[in-house]
Amino acid sequence: MPKLTIDDRQVEVPDGINLIEAARLCGVEIPHYCYHPALAVVGNCRMCLVEVEKAPKLQIACNTRATDGMVVRTRSERTQAAQRAVLEFLLVNHPIDCPVCDQAGECKLQDYYMDFDRQPSRFERGRKNHKGKALDIGGGLMLDQERCVLCARCTRFFDDVTHTSELAIFERGDHNVIDIYPGRKVDNSYALNTVDICPVGALTEKDFRFRMRVWYLHRTPSVCGGCERGCAIDIHHHRGRIYRFKPRHNPEVNGYWMCDAGRRSFPALQSESRLTAPLKPAGERMAPIGWDAALAEAAAKIAELSHAHGPSAIGAVAGAHSTNEEAFALKRLMAAIGSGRIAALAWSPADAPRDDNLLIRANRNPNARGLAAIGIGADGIGPLGEAAAAGEIKMLIAMRADLVRALGEPEFVRRFGPLDYLLVLDTDANETGQMANLVLPIAAYPELDGSFTNFKGQVQRLCKAFDPPGEARSAIEILDALAARLAGAAPRPGEAPLAAGAVFAEMATAEPAFAGLTLDGLGEHGAPSRTPTA
Amino acid sequence: MQRYLTRWLDIPDLRRIEVYEAHGGYGALRKALFEMTPEQIINEVKNSNLRGRGGAAFPTGVKWSFIPKDSKKPVYVCCNADESEPGTFANRYELENDPHAIIEGILIACRAVGSHTCFVYMRGEFFTQKQIFETALGEARARGYVGADVMGSGFGVEITVHRGAGAYICGEETGLLESLEGKRAYPRNRPPFPAIQGAFGCPTVVNNIETLSNVPHIIARGAEWYKTMGPASSPGNKLFCLSGHINKPGLYELPMGFALKDLIYEVGGGILDGRKLKAVIPGGSSFPVFTAEEAVKVNMDFDSVRAAGSLMGTAGVMVMHDGTCMVEVLRTVAHFYHHESCGQCTPCREGTGWIEKLLIELEAGRGRTEDLQTLLSVATNMEGNTICVLADSLSMPVKSFIPKFRAEFEEHVRLGCCPFKEDGATPHATGGGDGVAQTPAAAPNRLSAQSTDTDAEADN
Numbered sequence: 001m002p003k004l005t006i007d008d009r010q011v012e013v014p015d016g017i018n019l020i021e022a023a024r025l026c027g028v029e030i031p032h033y034c035y036h037p038a039l040a041v042v043g044n045c046r047m048c049l050v051e052v053e054k055a056p057k058l059q060i061a062c063n064t065r066a067t068d069g070m071v072v073r074t075r076s077e078r079t080q081a082a083q084r085a086v087l088e089f090l091l092v093n094h095p096i097d098c099p100v101c102d103q104a105g106e107c108k109l110q111d112y113y114m115d116f117d118r119q120p121s122r123f124e125r126g127r128k129n130h131k132g133k134a135l136d137i138g139g140g141l142m143l144d145q146e147r148c149v150l151c152a153r154c155t156r157f158f159d160d161v162t163h164t165s166e167l168a169i170f171e172r173g174d175h176n177v178i179d180i181y182p183g184r185k186v187d188n189s190y191a192l193n194t195v196d197i198c199p200v201g202a203l204t205e206k207d208f209r210f211r212m213r214v215w216y217l218h219r220t221p222s223v224c225g226g227c228e229r230g231c232a233i234d235i236h237h238h239r240g241r242i243y244r245f246k247p248r249h250n251p252e253v254n255g256y257w258m259c260d261a262g263r264r265s266f267p268a269l270q271s272e273s274r275l276t277a278p279l280k281p282a283g284e285r286m287a288p289i290g291w292d293a294a295l296a297e298a299a300a301k302i303a304e305l306s307h308a309h310g311p312s313a314i315g316a317v318a319g320a321h322s323t324n325e326e327a328f329a330l331k332r333l334m335a336a337i338g339s340g341r342i343a344a345l346a347w348s349p350a351d352a353p354r355d356d357n358l359l360i361r362a363n364r365n366p367n368a369r370g371l372a373a374i375g376i377g378a379d380g381i382g383p384l385g386e387a388a389a390a391g392e393i394k395m396l397i398a399m400r401a402d403l404v405r406a407l408g409e410p411e412f413v414r415r416f417g418p419l420d421y422l423l424v425l426d427t428d429a430n431e432t433g434q435m436a437n438l439v440l441p442i443a444a445y446p447e448l449d450g451s452f453t454n455f456k457g458q459v460q461r462l463c464k465a466f467d468p469p470g471e472a473r474s475a476i477e478i479l480d481a482l483a484a485r486l487a488g489a490a491p492r493p494g495e496a497p498l499a500a501g502a503v504f505a506e507m508a509t510a511e512p513a514f515a516g517l518t519l520d521g522l523g524e525h526g527a528p529s530r531t532p533t534a
Numbered sequence: 535m536q537r538y539l540t541r542w543l544d545i546p547d548l549r550r551i552e553v554y555e556a557h558g559g560y561g562a563l564r565k566a567l568f569e570m571t572p573e574q575i576i577n578e579v580k581n582s583n584l585r586g587r588g589g590a591a592f593p594t595g596v597k598w599s600f601i602p603k604d605s606k607k608p609v610y611v612c613c614n615a616d617e618s619e620p621g622t623f624a625n626r627y628e629l630e631n632d633p634h635a636i637i638e639g640i641l642i643a644c645r646a647v648g649s650h651t652c653f654v655y656m657r658g659e660f661f662t663q664k665q666i667f668e669t670a671l672g673e674a675r676a677r678g679y680v681g682a683d684v685m686g687s688g689f690g691v692e693i694t695v696h697r698g699a700g701a702y703i704c705g706e707e708t709g710l711l712e713s714l715e716g717k718r719a720y721p722r723n724r725p726p727f728p729a730i731q732g733a734f735g736c737p738t739v740v741n742n743i744e745t746l747s748n749v750p751h752i753i754a755r756g757a758e759w760y761k762t763m764g765p766a767s768s769p770g771n772k773l774f775c776l777s778g779h780i781n782k783p784g785l786y787e788l789p790m791g792f793a794l795k796d797l798i799y800e801v802g803g804g805i806l807d808g809r810k811l812k813a814v815i816p817g818g819s820s821f822p823v824f825t826a827e828e829a830v831k832v833n834m835d836f837d838s839v840r841a842a843g844s845l846m847g848t849a850g851v852m853v854m855h856d857g858t859c860m861v862e863v864l865r866t867v868a869h870f871y872h873h874e875s876c877g878q879c880t881p882c883r884e885g886t887g888w889i890e891k892l893l894i895e896l897e898a899g900r901g902r903t904e905d906l907q908t909l910l911s912v913a914t915n916m917e918g919n920t921i922c923v924l925a926d927s928l929s930m931p932v933k934s935f936i937p938k939f940r941a942e943f944e945e946h947v948r949l950g951c952c953p954f955k956e957d958g959a960t961p962h963a964t965g966g967g968d969g970v971a972q973t974p975a976a977a978p979n980r981l982s983a984q985s986t987d988t989d990a991e992a993d994n
Contacts, residue, residue: 043723044878046919057918063723085915089884122908125900126891150877169718169877172701174887176877 019061103201138185148202230454275441276470299485311338319400320365323450344377370453373513443468460526582757588742600729619818621850633670639746702874764790817847820927822934
């Protein structure tokens with residue numbers, strides 16, 4: 001563990017790290033463009049030049065290993081002069097078109113100019129070099145070569161991470177441009193990560209650009225629900241609308257990246273099909289009813305059918321998109337009813353991608369392993385479906401389980417046709433809901449506190465970004481209310497809805513996989529669940 | 535004075551292997567293979583104090599000794615034949631006239647560092663030179679000097695010629711290695727140095743042609759003989775490339791430490807058209823310029839030139855007479871480095887172009903006095919802050935031309951035109967009415983750096 005001095009601060013750092021990381025550990029930011037912790041060091045931007053005692057020249061912090069006794073000055077006169085010089089050089093041929101640039105507000109040229117430069121331009125003689133603008137290079141990427149600082153993060157990402165090498169540097173000197181090869185476009189499943197790592201406005205996302213100025217966006221940490229990887233993300237939202245997903249660094253799960261499909265999965269979470277009120281069939285259509293009536297009917301049906309046919313006549317299916325807390329709350333409700341008939345639906349569409357070497361998983365369910373850890377779903381829905389087909393099950397509670405879509409209508413009808421009552425808890429109107437006796441609108445995961453357990457057993461925290469639309473409620477609140485009604489407790493209006501943390505705490509006591517964990521204790525990177533469940 | 539690098543001047547057809555052999559050729563290789571251990575070869579070269587001729591003047595034997603002795607990876611020798619420094623043409627003559635000395639030097643270097651493969655990275659424009667070299671290589675292979683079993687020693691060396699595609703930066707040793715590997719010639723960060731991680735990730739020695747062609751002579755005749763020529767700190771003979779306004783331009787083999795004054799006036803026959811010497815760039819266009827007064831005091835060896843404020847580089851000596859516009863010279867130099875900057879590092883990529891743009895304005899008479907300060911500051915900001923030294927190669931000329939010929943730069947600003955141009959008075963000029971009356975013939979006298987120093991001060 002080398003000990004060194006950075007800006008008069010003594011710091012002991014792990015072996016083998018560079019000066020940028022060492023400085024970060026003691027709260028000092030060394031500005032940089034080309035360095036990225038997940039990419040090979042190239043040292044081309046020269047922004048991280050710092051003064052290192054005993055070295056005659058300034059050293060690039062990215063390529064300088066922290067060693068014992070080193071004295072580093074990141075704010076000395078020489079260092080600051082170099083920082084100002086590099087920024088001035090970067091702006092010589094830059095169009096300075098911030099007002100119309102979509103990167104404004106999250107641009108490292110802007111940030112570092114304000115932090116380290118603030119000098120007026122001296123470039124008044126001669127014309128700036130002109131290069132390509134608004135180039136559609138494929139993969140959902142838009143390229144502006146004039147704004148590019150040629151840090152080569154994007155080319156290194158495609159060379160070293162995706163191994164697809166669609167981008168390269170062409171021409172020479174100040175005519176250098178990033179570009180695609182003639183006749184070929186960017187085509188890989190991770191292309192949009194280059195937008196995140198591009199420090200300037202050179203690469204922007206076609207779908208996002210000009211939709212929202214980034215300074216209006218709030219960031220809420222969450223987990224992508226696109227597949228069982230569960231990439232850590234930040235939800236970028238404004239006034240209850242999601243504008244984009246960005247990967248959030250989690251070394252245990254996704255590193256710095258996420259796939260493009262996951263990134264593009266948010267529009268489905270806020271589509272026109274979202275349910276905003278409890279619905280009940282009324283003639284040909286479904287008609288809204290009040291929550292109180294809906295919960296009263298659902299509780300009455302459970303009571304009636306379990307009384308008439310025994311508790312085992314009540315079955316439940318939890319979709320593997322349910323959070324751990326939702327699944328546990330459903331299991332607890334079923335236990336209260338006295339039925340053990342609970343199954344998991346982990347369904348992936350036929351056109352889902354296969355597992356790849358980076359992040360993408362064929363299993364499109366973000367919490368399949370979490371449900372299994374809670375003891376739901378070892379057998380899938382097969383036995384439950386056959387019991388329903390045999391008429392043993394009279395009422396089914398389907399939470400986040402679009403059974404019609406998963407099974408196909410004929411198979412759904414064969415298995416679940418004999419049901420007396422189908423209660424659906426879901427975010428969106430779907431074919432299963434069309435067949436239901438009662439549909440309760442629930443919050444989608446961006447609107448929830450809770451957790452997912454990914455396929456490797458990492459339990460990660462979801463944070464609530466904003467309220468669910470209309471009258472939709474969190475599923476645990478609904479399940480808790482049903483349990484309360486079945487127990488005969490009077491509904492107490494005004495009482496705070498059940499918090500996910502409380503459910504998690506109970507789950508940690510009841511389920512060995514979660515023993516010792518707390519929702520708040522999961523932190524940014526989550527925590528491994530205790531007992532591996534294959 | 536004895537010539538050994540340019541023996542072809544005395545020995546016709548030296549490029550043919552029979553002639554080369556008849557004059558002792560490949561004797562040094564025999565000695566290196568059968569009478570010396572690799573350590574002895576390295577020590578002999580170390581003792582000779584041979585310093586690299588490619589411009590950096592690093593001691594060759596020391597460079598060789600950096601190669602790990604117990605490398606599990608193959609070791610490569612790269613011969614840098616990408617000669618492209620403006621004003622430099624020594625390697626070209628050597629390739630044309632004495633290719634076997636290069637081959638023999640390569641073979642001895644391979645033996646010294648335990649390499650079985652040498653890549654000769656040859657400038658793409660060297661088309662004829664490549665043919666001559668390949669022919670010589672064929673002869674050497676046929677005689678068993680190159681191949682799986684060099685001279686029956688059991689030691690194998692293969693030599694492969696790789697042609698460049700016209701980029702100056704490929705002459706920078708790590709840019710060369712990248713290019714050799716088939717990549718864009720972006721110079722590499724050091725460490726790791728090529729001796730540890732060079733071509734294809736393996737230990738590699740990169741030596742200039744002229745360096746390697748010194749080696750057979752050192753091995754054949756010994757380090758002590760070598761040190762009889764030139765000063766102790768940089769011994770041996772050097773190939774001087776004399777060009778510019780000189781009566782007898784050309785390639786001259788002279789001992790290190792030769793007086794620049796004698797090179798210009800004796801060897802080179804004096805300044806063209808009997809004019810006055812104005813300036814000399816001593817080491818190829820990358821290096822600080824000497825005024826006439828400075829030039830006549832300098833001896834041409836690495837340390838003396840450095841002590842005088844410039845660098846000997848490749849010994850591309852460019853001579854300029856008093857009719858030369860120094861603004862235009864600097865603009866031309868800037869154009870070259872702007873064109874050849876690989877664009878990897880920010881300061882060089884953006885700074886070289888910026889400097890050229892400022893100099894275009896100055897030369898065209900559209901400059902302002904503040905531009906001189908901007909030029910100096912841009913040059914300072916580029917210097918020493920990049921991966922390779924290409925940025926310094928423009929920074930050094932800018933920082934020497936402007937202070938040494940400041941009056942001339944200011945005159946361009948004041949007149950609003952270039953006083954050396956026939957049409958200097960007419961185009962672009964926005965002010966400077968008194969420039970109109972200047973005739974080109976009259977201008978040089980009035981504008982020589984020395985005579986206008988006081989004028990410039992008076993103007994300020």
